[in-house]
Amino acid sequence: MALTTRRSRLSTALRYALLVAVALVFVFPIVFMVMSSLKPDLQLLRDTTSFNAFLPVGDISLDNYFAAFRRAPVALFVFNSILVTSITVAVSLFLCSMAAFSFVFLNWKGRDVVLAAVIATLIVPFETIAIPLLLVVNNLPWIGPNGLTTGWLNTYHVQIVPWIADALTIFLFVQYFKDLPKDLVEAARIDGATWFQVYARVIVPISGPVIATAAILKFLAMYNQYLWPLMVTQSEAFRPVMVGLQYFFQLNVAWGEVMAYLSLITLPVLVFYLALQRAFIASIASTGIKG
Amino acid sequence: MAGLALKNIHKSFGKVDVIKGVDLTVEHGEFVVFVGPSGCGKSTLLRMIAGLEDITDGELWIGDKLCNEVQPRDRRIAMVFQSYALYPHMTAYENVGFGLTLAKTPKAERDAKIREAARILQMEHLLDRKPAQLSGGQRQRVAIGRAIVRNPEVFLFDEPLSNLDAALRMDMRMELSKLHQDLGATMIYVTHDQVEAMTLADKIVVLNGGIVQQVGTPMELYHRPANLFVATFIGSPKMNLIEVEVKETASGMITVGSQTLDPVAIPAIGAVKPGDTLTLGLRSHHLTLGGEALTGTVALVERLGNETIVNLEVAGGNALIAALDGDTTIERGSSLSLGFAPQNAILFDASGRALDEAVI
Ligand SMILES: Nc1ncnc2c1ncn2[C@@H]1O[C@H](COP(=O)(O)OP(=O)(O)O)[C@@H](O)[C@H]1O
Ligand SMILES: [Mg+2]
Numbered sequence: 001m002a003l004t005t006r007r008s009r010l011s012t013a014l015r016y017a018l019l020v021a022v023a024l025v026f027v028f029p030i031v032f033m034v035m036s037s038l039k040p041d042l043q044l045l046r047d048t049t050s051f052n053a054f055l056p057v058g059d060i061s062l063d064n065y066f067a068a069f070r071r072a073p074v075a076l077f078v079f080n081s082i083l084v085t086s087i088t089v090a091v092s093l094f095l096c097s098m099a100a101f102s103f104v105f106l107n108w109k110g111r112d113v114v115l116a117a118v119i120a121t122l123i124v125p126f127e128t129i130a131i132p133l134l135l136v137v138n139n140l141p142w143i144g145p146n147g148l149t150t151g152w153l154n155t156y157h158v159q160i161v162p163w164i165a166d167a168l169t170i171f172l173f174v175q176y177f178k179d180l181p182k183d184l185v186e187a188a189r190i191d192g193a194t195w196f197q198v199y200a201r202v203i204v205p206i207s208g209p210v211i212a213t214a215a216i217l218k219f220l221a222m223y224n225q226y227l228w229p230l231m232v233t234q235s236e237a238f239r240p241v242m243v244g245l246q247y248f249f250q251l252n253v254a255w256g257e258v259m260a261y262l263s264l265i266t267l268p269v270l271v272f273y274l275a276l277q278r279a280f281i282a283s284i285a286s287t288g289i290k291g
Numbered sequence: 292m293a294g295l296a297l298k299n300i301h302k303s304f305g306k307v308d309v310i311k312g313v314d315l316t317v318e319h320g321e322f323v324v325f326v327g328p329s330g331c332g333k334s335t336l337l338r339m340i341a342g343l344e345d346i347t348d349g350e351l352w353i354g355d356k357l358c359n360e361v362q363p364r365d366r367r368i369a370m371v372f373q374s375y376a377l378y379p380h381m382t383a384y385e386n387v388g389f390g391l392t393l394a395k396t397p398k399a400e401r402d403a404k405i406r407e408a409a410r411i412l413q414m415e416h417l418l419d420r421k422p423a424q425l426s427g428g429q430r431q432r433v434a435i436g437r438a439i440v441r442n443p444e445v446f447l448f449d450e451p452l453s454n455l456d457a458a459l460r461m462d463m464r465m466e467l468s469k470l471h472q473d474l475g476a477t478m479i480y481v482t483h484d485q486v487e488a489m490t491l492a493d494k495i496v497v498l499n500g501g502i503v504q505q506v507g508t509p510m511e512l513y514h515r516p517a518n519l520f521v522a523t524f525i526g527s528p529k530m531n532l533i534e535v536e537v538k539e540t541a542s543g544m545i546t547v548g549s550q551t552l553d554p555v556a557i558p559a560i561g562a563v564k565p566g567d568t569l570t571l572g573l574r575s576h577h578l579t580l581g582g583e584a585l586t587g588t589v590a591l592v593e594r595l596g597n598e599t600i601v602n603l604e605v606a607g608g609n610a611l612i613a614a615l616d617g618d619t620t621i622e623r624g625s626s627l628s629l630g631f632a633p634q635n636a637i638l639f640d641a642s643g644r645a646l647d648e649a650v651i
Contacts, residue, residue: 186343187376191390191437192364201393205380 037259064260077244085222100173176210208283293354293444300349311501326488327498369438370447377422384418387436408436519643543649561646572637578613582630
């Protein structure tokens with residue numbers, strides 16, 4: 001009895017030690033980034049040779065942050081990224097989950113072939129289609145505040161539309177939906193629900209876990225966009241955060257400012273992640289359905 | 292009001308024929324049970340009536356409306372699933388009222404209907420709970436409540452009791468019976484359990500391999516099974532079958548016998564001649580002490596209190612099961628003779644079809 005308790009206590013301690021070690025591996029770069037953003041460049045470079053790199057010691061100030069705002073339109077970049085990312089995540093999750101719903105719950109000719117084709121696109125790297133896609137969007141029409149225009153370059157929608165249909169998101173939803181009991185859908189059909197009502201009032205409310213997962217993955221992918229926005233935005237007005245990072249590597253590189261900028265643009269990701277994590281846990285608690 | 296008519300209904304999944312031409316009429320207010328072994332197509336047939344499966348061929352009439360192409364929600368049916376299929380994110384109240392909410396029923400009317408259903412099913416105190424907080428029996432009630440508020444012409448049940456434990460199953464069986472009397476609605480009920488079928492049904496439809504074997508009241512199926520399948524499927528213990536040879540035929544009488552069985556004249560009519568091989572069916576409960584027709588060694592005795600089940604090994608390697616009086620004192624290994632009344636025996640021809648009973 002005493003032996004097993006001691007042994008289990010030991011194994012708990014080991015487990016925690018391991019978890020702490022793993023957490024540190026992930027946390028240290030972030031601590032380093034934030035601490036460095038508070039230090040002048042000379043001290044920053046000197047501290048990298050010691051543990052001071054992770055400590056708020058020496059000449060601490062917010063100067064780098066002010067400098068970063070002077071060097072680049074940081075607020076604009078963050079605004080652009082959040083706008084493009086949130087619209088894409090919302091629209092993409094909505095449409096991809098509906099596509100998945102139809103792949104799983106509706107019977108239509110060629111369904112399985114189409115699904116296989118969609119999944120197959122997962123293996124195509126974006127770089128291979130970047131140039132053709134650029135040529136395509138350059139010739140597409142758009143109706144906006146300026147009436148009918150041709151060519152999508154230097155807009156928000158050129159950063160949004162190509163990313164809405166997403167095989168990975170569809171795949172995640174398909175996998176989740178397949179595991180849901182089919183008779184829920186049938187019960188709802190008998191209760192008089194239209195297909196859209198089945199989707200919106202029965203399936204979506206019990207899909208919290210997959211929505212959270214897909215949203216986080218999509219958010220990160222969109223927020224980290226670099227190559228595509230660099231190709232399609234020549235004007236500063238539409239550029240997102242990752243493209244904005246270039247501003248800090250022109251002429252003289254100020255590492256403190258780079259760190260300040262990175263700290264700033266990491267914030268939205270953290271906020272989004274924490275919010276979703278709470279929603280995720282709440283959804284499991286209320287429906288008893290795990291991801 | 293709404294009865295049902297199935298006319299030559301077929302169902303195939305790809306190349307596999309699952310339902311092979313079912314004809315059936317269900318009167319308004321009838322409690323009909325589809326019974327058969329697992330995989331025989333009961334659920335498929337029920338789901339076609341519900342509109343959850345396409346009908347490959349044939350006609351489905353609900354009331355006086357041809358319903359082959361009608362959406363499930365427009366068929367005036369309600370269905371209770373084996374898994375209950377409750378919406379996990381809704382309370383029992385919302386589950387029961389979901390159909391009414393979708394139909395935009397005014398709030399007060401909806402509330403009244405939900406509370407009425409809850410009252411009938413004695414689950415008023417459960418309405419605020421979510422399915423995860425309910426036991427199996429309670430979920431079952433909610434699922435039935437959801438069907439009741441739709442005020443359907445036809446209730447459909449797919450093995451609704453098979454996830455419950457034995458005691459609860461018996462209670463719910465009686466409640467369903469009572470519910471049927473109170474509501475007076477048509478009910479179609481699927482089960483693989485012949486006891487459930489016998490106890491609930493006005494009319495039993497025995498299915499096997501996608502074909503209707505027999506339609507009739509529980510007593511008709513018990514006393515006059517149409518073929519060997521029905522004979523052995525209905526009734527417990529299973530009907531005893533003995534291979535016999537025709538010795539003699541007279542008007543309305545066929546005399547049969549075998550190594551096991553002393554010749555006996557059975558009142559039956561059929562195109563048979565001396566020398567033909569038939570199968571004799573005898574219910575365990577029709578075997579009695581004191582006859583001389585069948586003699587063998589007692590291989591097993593099961594005392595249930597109200598009756599004693601005896602396994603009897605007879606000549607030719609056959610085994611018979613007899614249900615005898617509870618107080619019978621019989622020892623394993625002893626020798627025993629049993630008799631039966633000829634009019635209780637049923638003869639089946641070589642194709643398994645029952646010969647007609649001769650009225651004497
Ligand atoms: N969607 C389906 N696709 C292919 N075969 C099916 C499908 N549903 C049922 N079946 C087959 O049809 C037969 C009858 O099934 P079912 O009606 O569920 O039987 P029961 O309810 O009598 O146990 C089974 O052999 C089953 O495998
Ligand atoms: Mg079934």
